[in-house]
Amino acid sequence: MGMGRERVLVLVKALPHVGDRHGETVCCAGITEQLHWRRQFPIRFRELDDDKFRRWDWIEYDWRKPELSDQRLESRRVQEGTIRVVGHLKSRAERVKLLNQIIVNSVEEAASKNQTLALIRPINVKFSWRKKSQINIDKEKYAYAQAVSQLSFFGGERDALEPCPYEFHFDYFSADGKPHKHKCGDWETAATFFNWRNLYGEESTLERMLHVFGEELPEKGMAFAMGTHSQYPDSWLLVGVIRLDETPQMNLSL
Helix, strand or coil: CCEEEEEEEEEEEECCEEECCCEEEEEEEEEECCCCEEEEEEECHHHCHHHCCCCCEEEEEEEECCCCCCCCCCEEEECCCCCEEEEECCCHHHHHHHHCCCECCCHHHHHHCCCCEEEECCEEEEEEEEECCHHHHHHHHHHHHHHHHHHHHCCCCCCCCCCCCEEEEEEEECCCCCEEEEEECEHHHHHHHHHHHHHHCHHHHHHHHHHHHHHHHHHHCEEEEEEECCCCCCCEEEEEEEECCCCCCCCCCC
16 A cells, blocks of 8 residues: 555654755654554654654554655655644553563564564663764754754744754663664653753763663663664664563462
8 A cells, every 4th residue: 555544652753853855854653553663754843733742642644655765664654734643652551561562682583574663672781972073063053953944934933953962872782692882863862861951950961861771761671662774774773762661570479
Protein backbone atom coordinates (compact mmCIF):
# COMPACT_ATOMS: atom_id res chain seq x y z
CA MET A 1 0.00 0.00 0.00
CA GLY A 2 1.27 3.46 -0.88
CA MET A 3 -0.91 5.37 1.56
CA GLY A 4 -3.23 4.95 4.54
CA ARG A 5 -4.09 5.99 8.06
CA GLU A 6 -2.58 4.38 11.15
CA ARG A 7 -2.33 4.58 14.93
CA VAL A 8 1.09 4.65 16.60
CA LEU A 9 2.44 4.85 20.15
CA VAL A 10 5.12 7.56 20.14
CA LEU A 11 8.48 6.44 21.54
CA VAL A 12 10.99 8.75 19.85
CA LYS A 13 11.34 12.43 19.11
CA ALA A 14 14.80 13.07 17.70
CA LEU A 15 16.61 16.39 17.90
CA PRO A 16 15.22 18.99 15.46
CA HIS A 17 16.91 19.10 12.08
CA VAL A 18 16.97 22.00 9.63
CA GLY A 19 16.80 21.08 5.94
CA ASP A 20 16.55 23.02 2.70
CA ARG A 21 13.16 21.60 1.68
CA HIS A 22 11.14 21.49 4.90
CA GLY A 23 12.90 23.84 7.31
CA GLU A 24 12.89 22.79 10.96
CA THR A 25 11.59 19.24 11.33
CA VAL A 26 11.64 16.42 13.85
CA CYS A 27 11.88 12.73 12.98
CA CYS A 28 9.65 10.66 15.26
CA ALA A 29 9.12 6.94 15.67
CA GLY A 30 6.91 4.48 17.51
CA ILE A 31 5.00 1.22 17.22
CA THR A 32 1.57 0.26 15.99
CA GLU A 33 -0.95 -1.75 18.00
CA GLN A 34 0.39 -4.78 16.11
CA LEU A 35 3.94 -3.99 17.40
CA HIS A 36 5.25 -2.85 14.03
CA TRP A 37 7.77 -0.02 14.00
CA ARG A 38 6.90 3.21 12.20
CA ARG A 39 9.03 6.27 11.45
CA GLN A 40 7.18 9.59 10.94
CA PHE A 41 8.64 12.53 9.01
CA PRO A 42 8.90 15.35 8.19
CA ILE A 43 7.14 16.58 11.36
CA ARG A 44 7.24 20.37 11.73
CA PHE A 45 6.64 19.80 15.39
CA ARG A 46 6.54 23.38 16.65
CA GLU A 47 3.83 24.21 14.10
CA LEU A 48 1.42 21.52 15.34
CA ASP A 49 -0.23 23.84 17.91
CA ASP A 50 -3.16 21.86 19.38
CA ASP A 51 -1.85 18.50 18.17
CA LYS A 52 1.58 18.47 19.80
CA PHE A 53 2.26 15.02 21.18
CA ARG A 54 4.47 13.51 23.86
CA ARG A 55 6.26 10.23 24.33
CA TRP A 56 3.71 7.53 25.25
CA ASP A 57 0.91 9.30 23.35
CA TRP A 58 -1.13 7.32 20.84
CA ILE A 59 -1.46 9.34 17.64
CA GLU A 60 -3.27 8.82 14.36
CA TYR A 61 -2.29 10.33 11.02
CA ASP A 62 -2.61 9.94 7.27
CA TRP A 63 0.53 8.86 5.46
CA ARG A 64 1.94 8.05 2.07
CA LYS A 65 5.01 6.17 0.96
CA PRO A 66 8.24 8.22 1.06
CA GLU A 67 10.20 9.17 -2.02
CA LEU A 68 12.86 6.86 -3.44
CA SER A 69 15.52 8.55 -1.30
CA ASP A 70 14.16 6.68 1.74
CA GLN A 71 13.53 2.98 1.15
CA ARG A 72 13.32 2.01 4.83
CA LEU A 73 10.22 -0.15 5.25
CA GLU A 74 9.09 1.53 8.48
CA SER A 75 9.21 5.08 7.09
CA ARG A 76 5.99 7.04 6.64
CA ARG A 77 5.62 10.48 5.11
CA VAL A 78 3.01 12.09 7.35
CA GLN A 79 0.39 14.35 5.81
CA GLU A 80 0.38 17.71 7.56
CA GLY A 81 -2.81 18.59 9.38
CA THR A 82 -3.92 14.97 9.90
CA ILE A 83 -2.13 14.22 13.18
CA ARG A 84 -4.47 13.64 16.13
CA VAL A 85 -3.62 12.62 19.70
CA VAL A 86 -6.06 9.83 20.58
CA GLY A 87 -4.73 8.46 23.88
CA HIS A 88 -1.87 8.16 26.36
CA LEU A 89 -0.21 5.07 27.83
CA LYS A 90 0.23 6.17 31.44
CA SER A 91 0.85 2.88 33.27
CA ARG A 92 4.53 1.98 33.59
CA ALA A 93 3.57 -1.66 33.98
CA GLU A 94 1.69 -1.54 30.67
CA ARG A 95 4.65 0.15 29.01
CA VAL A 96 6.97 -2.62 30.15
CA LYS A 97 4.50 -5.32 29.11
CA LEU A 98 4.11 -3.82 25.65
CA LEU A 99 7.72 -2.92 24.84
CA ASN A 100 9.32 -6.06 26.26
CA GLN A 101 7.73 -7.80 23.26
CA ILE A 102 9.90 -5.85 20.81
CA ILE A 103 13.24 -5.81 22.68
CA VAL A 104 16.10 -7.29 20.66
CA ASN A 105 19.59 -8.21 21.82
CA SER A 106 21.40 -6.03 19.29
CA VAL A 107 21.00 -3.90 16.18
CA GLU A 108 22.52 -6.80 14.22
CA GLU A 109 19.58 -8.93 15.31
CA ALA A 110 17.20 -6.20 14.19
CA ALA A 111 18.98 -5.90 10.84
CA SER A 112 18.69 -9.67 10.32
CA LYS A 113 14.91 -9.14 10.53
CA ASN A 114 15.10 -6.29 7.97
CA GLN A 115 14.34 -3.71 10.66
CA THR A 116 15.77 -0.19 10.54
CA LEU A 117 14.42 0.67 14.00
CA ALA A 118 15.09 -1.32 17.15
CA LEU A 119 14.74 -1.25 20.93
CA ILE A 120 17.57 -2.65 23.05
CA ARG A 121 18.40 -2.74 26.75
CA PRO A 122 21.92 -1.37 27.32
CA ILE A 123 24.26 -2.96 29.87
CA ASN A 124 27.00 -1.30 31.97
CA VAL A 125 25.94 2.19 30.91
CA LYS A 126 28.33 5.13 31.22
CA PHE A 127 26.98 8.63 30.54
CA SER A 128 29.16 11.58 29.58
CA TRP A 129 29.00 14.97 27.91
CA ARG A 130 31.19 17.01 25.62
CA LYS A 131 31.12 20.77 25.20
CA LYS A 132 30.44 21.77 21.60
CA SER A 133 32.83 24.12 19.84
CA GLN A 134 31.65 27.68 19.46
CA ILE A 135 31.87 27.26 15.68
CA ASN A 136 29.37 24.38 15.76
CA ILE A 137 27.07 26.22 18.15
CA ASP A 138 27.09 29.27 15.85
CA LYS A 139 26.29 27.06 12.84
CA GLU A 140 23.29 25.59 14.66
CA LYS A 141 22.12 29.03 15.76
CA TYR A 142 22.27 30.27 12.19
CA ALA A 143 20.35 27.26 10.85
CA TYR A 144 17.60 27.63 13.48
CA ALA A 145 17.38 31.37 12.82
CA GLN A 146 17.07 30.76 9.07
CA ALA A 147 14.29 28.24 9.66
CA VAL A 148 12.34 30.74 11.78
CA SER A 149 12.92 33.46 9.19
CA GLN A 150 11.49 31.21 6.48
CA LEU A 151 8.46 30.42 8.65
CA SER A 152 7.85 34.13 9.35
CA PHE A 153 7.84 34.79 5.60
CA PHE A 154 4.77 32.54 5.35
CA GLY A 155 3.01 34.14 8.31
CA GLY A 156 4.23 32.02 11.23
CA GLU A 157 5.70 33.38 14.44
CA ARG A 158 8.24 31.33 16.41
CA ASP A 159 11.36 32.00 18.44
CA ALA A 160 14.47 30.34 17.10
CA LEU A 161 15.53 27.22 18.97
CA GLU A 162 18.57 27.49 21.21
CA PRO A 163 21.24 24.90 20.37
CA CYS A 164 22.22 22.67 23.25
CA PRO A 165 25.82 23.61 24.17
CA TYR A 166 26.67 19.98 24.94
CA GLU A 167 26.70 16.65 23.17
CA PHE A 168 25.62 13.76 25.37
CA HIS A 169 27.19 10.33 24.95
CA PHE A 170 26.58 6.79 26.15
CA ASP A 171 29.12 3.98 26.38
CA TYR A 172 27.47 0.59 26.93
CA PHE A 173 27.32 -3.07 26.03
CA SER A 174 24.48 -4.70 24.14
CA ALA A 175 23.06 -8.05 25.29
CA ASP A 176 25.27 -9.88 22.78
CA GLY A 177 28.33 -8.69 24.72
CA LYS A 178 29.56 -6.10 22.18
CA PRO A 179 30.73 -2.63 23.34
CA HIS A 180 29.22 0.52 21.83
CA LYS A 181 29.68 4.28 21.90
CA HIS A 182 26.87 6.53 20.70
CA LYS A 183 26.08 10.21 20.65
CA CYS A 184 22.57 10.80 21.94
CA GLY A 185 20.11 12.19 19.38
CA ASP A 186 17.12 12.19 21.74
CA TRP A 187 15.36 15.58 21.94
CA GLU A 188 13.97 14.88 25.42
CA THR A 189 17.48 14.42 26.81
CA ALA A 190 18.49 17.86 25.50
CA ALA A 191 15.21 19.32 26.85
CA THR A 192 16.07 17.88 30.26
CA PHE A 193 19.32 19.86 30.19
CA PHE A 194 17.53 23.14 29.42
CA ASN A 195 14.76 22.60 31.97
CA TRP A 196 17.15 21.72 34.76
CA ARG A 197 19.60 24.48 33.86
CA ASN A 198 16.83 27.01 34.42
CA LEU A 199 16.19 25.49 37.85
CA TYR A 200 19.63 24.52 39.13
CA GLY A 201 22.29 26.16 36.97
CA GLU A 202 24.57 24.51 34.44
CA GLU A 203 27.12 22.79 36.69
CA SER A 204 24.49 21.28 38.97
CA THR A 205 22.44 20.18 35.96
CA LEU A 206 25.33 18.21 34.47
CA GLU A 207 25.90 16.51 37.84
CA ARG A 208 22.20 15.62 38.07
CA MET A 209 22.17 14.26 34.53
CA LEU A 210 25.24 12.16 35.30
CA HIS A 211 23.38 10.63 38.23
CA VAL A 212 20.05 10.12 36.42
CA PHE A 213 21.34 8.82 33.07
CA GLY A 214 24.44 7.09 34.38
CA GLU A 215 23.10 5.54 37.60
CA GLU A 216 19.39 5.92 38.33
CA LEU A 217 17.91 4.89 34.98
CA PRO A 218 20.31 1.97 34.39
CA GLU A 219 19.41 0.69 37.87
CA LYS A 220 15.63 1.08 37.46
CA GLY A 221 15.54 0.07 33.82
CA MET A 222 16.14 1.86 30.53
CA ALA A 223 16.00 1.15 26.83
CA PHE A 224 17.66 2.70 23.79
CA ALA A 225 15.71 3.28 20.60
CA MET A 226 18.06 2.85 17.66
CA GLY A 227 17.52 3.80 14.04
CA THR A 228 19.48 3.69 10.82
CA HIS A 229 20.48 6.71 8.75
CA SER A 230 18.48 7.12 5.54
CA GLN A 231 21.61 7.50 3.42
CA TYR A 232 23.82 5.07 5.35
CA PRO A 233 21.78 1.92 6.05
CA ASP A 234 24.55 0.23 8.03
CA SER A 235 24.96 3.19 10.40
CA TRP A 236 22.82 2.96 13.55
CA LEU A 237 22.05 6.07 15.61
CA LEU A 238 20.85 6.43 19.20
CA VAL A 239 17.59 8.34 18.73
CA GLY A 240 15.69 7.73 21.98
CA VAL A 241 16.51 7.19 25.67
CA ILE A 242 13.51 5.62 27.38
CA ARG A 243 12.84 4.79 30.99
CA LEU A 244 11.58 1.23 30.91
CA ASP A 245 11.58 -0.45 34.32
CA GLU A 246 12.90 -3.96 34.52
CA THR A 247 10.12 -6.51 34.96
CA PRO A 248 10.06 -7.49 38.67
CA GLN A 249 11.07 -11.09 39.28
CA MET A 250 8.41 -13.23 40.94
CA ASN A 251 9.22 -14.53 44.41
CA LEU A 252 9.29 -18.30 43.94
CA SER A 253 10.19 -19.17 47.53
CA LEU A 254 7.65 -21.36 49.34
